[in-house]
Amino acid sequence: MEIMFSLAGRMHVLLRREINRIIDVEWMCIDAGYAKEVIKLARSAEADELHKLADRIEAVHPLLPRIEFPEEHVPVMVESKYLKTLR
Numbered sequence: 832m833e834i835m836f837s838l839a840g841r842m843h844v845l846l847r848r849e850i851n852r853i854i855d856v857e858w859m860c861i862d863a864g865y866a867k868e869v870i871k872l873a874r875s876a877e878a879d880e881l882h883k884l885a886d887r888i889e890a891v892h893p894l895l896p897r898i899e900f901p902e903e904h905v906p907v908m909v910e911s912k913y914l915k916t917l918r
Contacts, residue, residue: 832860832893834891835860835888835891835892835893836856836857836860838884838887838888838891839854839856839859839860839869839888840856841884842854842856842859842869842873842881842884842885842888843856845873845878845880845881845884846869846872846873846876846881849876849878849881850872850876852872854869854872860892861894862894863892863894863895866888866892866894866895867895870885870888870889873885
């Protein structure tokens with residue numbers, strides 16, 4: 832939770848600097864709905880650092896659902912033993 836609090840504090844500073852908006856850091860840590868809205872606000876800004884921070888908060892926040900991407904199964908091509916060489 833300390834990591835989430837420090838990320839929310841950083842988000843507070845960046846939002847205030849970039850778009851002159853302030854957020855409630857403690858409330859962001861304990862309310863998933865508020866956290867989603869703050870993330871949406873950060874993504875609406877044109878600062879790349881805010882976008883990266885929003886991604887990090889989504890990955891770390893304990894109350895937000897995790898987005899899991901299925902791993903692609905790459906079939907292993909087994910070459911024939913005698914296809915390219917002589918016996």
